[in-house]
Amino acid sequence: xxxxxxxGNWGAAFxxxxxxxxxxxxxxxxxxxxxxxFFTQHGVYGLVGICISGFLFIWLGTRxxxxxxxxxxxxYKEFNEYLFGKKIGLMxxxxxxxxxxxxxxxxxxxxxxxxxxxxxxxxxxxxxxxGGLSIFVLTYGVKGLFGVNMFVVPIMIFFSVVLAIExxxxxxxxxxxxxxxxxxxxxxxxxxxxxxxxxxxxxxPVLVPLAKEINHEHTLRWGGFIGGGALCLILxxxxxxxxxxPNVERFEIPMAEVMKNFMAAFYxxxxxxxxxxxxxxxxxxxxxxxxxxxxxxxxSSISIVFGILSIAYLISQLGYGSLISFLYPLFGYMxxxxxxxxxxxxxx
Numbered sequence: 001x002x003x004x005x006x007x008g009n010w011g012a013a014f015x016x017x018x019x020x021x022x023x024x025x026x027x028x029x030x031x032x033x034x035x036x037x038f039f040t041q042h043g044v045y046g047l048v049g050i051c052i053s054g055f056l057f058i059w060l061g062t063r064x065x066x067x068x069x070x071x072x073x074x075x076y077k078e079f080n081e082y083l084f085g086k087k088i089g090l091m092x093x094x095x096x097x098x099x100x101x102x103x104x105x106x107x108x109x110x111x112x113x114x115x116x117x118x119x120x121x122x123x124x125x126x127x128x129x130x131g132g133l134s135i136f137v138l139t140y141g142v143k144g145l146f147g148v149n150m151f152v153v154p155i156m157i158f159f160s161v162v163l164a165i166e167x168x169x170x171x172x173x174x175x176x177x178x179x180x181x182x183x184x185x186x187x188x189x190x191x192x193x194x195x196x197x198x199x200x201x202x203x204x205p206v207l208v209p210l211a212k213e214i215n216h217e218h219t220l221r222w223g224g225f226i227g228g229g230a231l232c233l234i235l236x237x238x239x240x241x242x243x244x245x246p247n248v249e250r251f252e253i254p255m256a257e258v259m260k261n262f263m264a265a266f267y268x269x270x271x272x273x274x275x276x277x278x279x280x281x282x283x284x285x286x287x288x289x290x291x292x293x294x295x296x297x298x299x300s301s302i303s304i305v306f307g308i309l310s311i312a313y314l315i316s317q318l319g320y321g322s323l324i325s326f327l328y329p330l331f332g333y334m335x336x337x338x339x340x341x342x343x344x345x346x347x348x
Contacts, residue, residue, distance in 0.1 A: 016223025054232025
């Protein structure tokens with residue numbers, strides 16, 4: 001991964017931050033659906049949850065990279081064996097494999113939702129087209145595609161900030177208009193920990209080998225701060241925008257609806273950005289899964305990718321909103337132990 005970094009610690013830190021953001025920003029994040037699920041449906045309490053998540057992204061994302069750098073881990077498998085021990089680490093790695101397949105299914109269903117809800121085209125066509133394009137790109141190489149995030153992520157941050165400013169200027173009461181949840185419900189407090197645990201687990205396959213390539217810990221610290229801070233900014237601004245959308249829970253692609261209402265001139269460009277994030281996430285997941293399974297299965301790369309996509313296609317038929325509402329919280333609970341282990345004092 002040395003080709004990712006430019007000379008100079010600050011250049012490397014900003015690129016680490018961009019890769020961190022690009023890894024986590026996938027279908028649910030880009031469309032706003034997972035932000036609604038974990039934060040916006042809780043109204044003002046969602047803002048508190050976003051602050052907690054932002055802190056965890058900065059703190060624990062940085063710790064993942066520093067630990068990986070100190071033990072010189074080549075992959076998340078070695079990282080998990082360090083955290084959990086070899087026996088439990090083996091089970092955790094198998095579990096992560098299943099989670100990655102589940103997330104790939106969510107990404108495919110997100111692509112179908114974009115086609116159906118925003119373009120008026122068949123949900124099935126959106127999924128099949130995305131799967132076909134993924135196979136085509138993986139056949140001819142994937143290196144250039146990872147660089148797309150370096151272009152898409154800044155555009156997404158720009159739109160998130162500008163859209164939030166536009167919403168505040170036109171509907172300042174939108175943020176406070178959502179009904180408050182019952183005071184005895186703890187769901188709003190659990191949500192940021194589930195959300196952070198799940199996303200940090202998904203970021204590990206990229207952050208761990210990336211950290212091994214960096215010589216200075218302070219570069220990793222600044223990279224984690226920049227990436228975690230940018231994620232918090234996107235969450236905060238997206239929450240503000242989504243809070244102004246009536247019945248936000250019923251939309252599969254709520255951020256597109258907000259864009260349509262407040263910045264219609266940029267609507268189609270934003271749809272392209274959303275689809276770009278979904279597509280790069282699908283490719284990234286398939287690439288990682290193919291690399292893992294090729295060491296176990298005596299099959300060609302194209303056969304493995306086709307098999308993964310076939311399984312993901314079947315799961316995607318459950319629907320985008322349903323998958324995010326069920327799978328993401330479930331994966332969050334499964335990942336909570338990672339947060340606990342990461343929070344332990346680090347060995348030097």
